[in-house]
Amino acid sequence: NAGVMQNPRHLVRRRGQEARLRCSPMKGHSHVYWYRQLPEEGLKFMVYLQKENIIDESGMPKERFSAEFPKEGPSILRIQQVVRGDSAAYFCASSQDRTGGNSPLHFGNGTRLTVT
């Protein structure tokens, strides 16, 4: 049973380009969460999606960032016109139900985005 798969593992973009990060949740999981980790910091929540719906995007910047989780295919976190401050590790996590003590999060290995 494959875990949460994120790709690419590393992504380098120049300022102004677009970054697309992909996440395939664990089999049977329909809830996906995206987190961002700045160097030497903990993970900060960005957005929570359930198939085809954004449930909570309170942690997502209003500009340039968007996320989707289509009926078929992986969840995508899209960052337009990247800036140096977007450099971070982006983690995806999934759960079978809305996360709780009985439905813990399973994390992917993250995508490290570097903006040059």
Add this chain to the structure above:
Amino acid sequence: AQTVTQSQPEMSVQEAETVTLSCTYDTSESDYYLFWYKQPPSRQMILVIRQEAYKQQNATENRFSVNFQKAAKSFSLKISDSQLGDAAMYFCASLRNTPLVFGKGTRLSVIA
């Protein structure tokens, strides 16, 4: 809003010894969950242990145990018989029907 505070940016422990990592949290809820995650250099987030707030008994997973003090809103992690493979960042996190909220982490070094 929930907040999680880890006051020890770095800790070190001698191999085979015991170390305790501190965590305090703030929530107005009475029912919630607490977690410790380990992040080795590979960057993978590994769930170490979890605690339901309504349970008074402290959770234990092999060499890992917690000291959960609900009134004090404290949730420390004890690692016994420390091994070199325990070296990692450790994150405390809390959850109550909202996305998981993480502390800033404690970097644990294990000295051979």
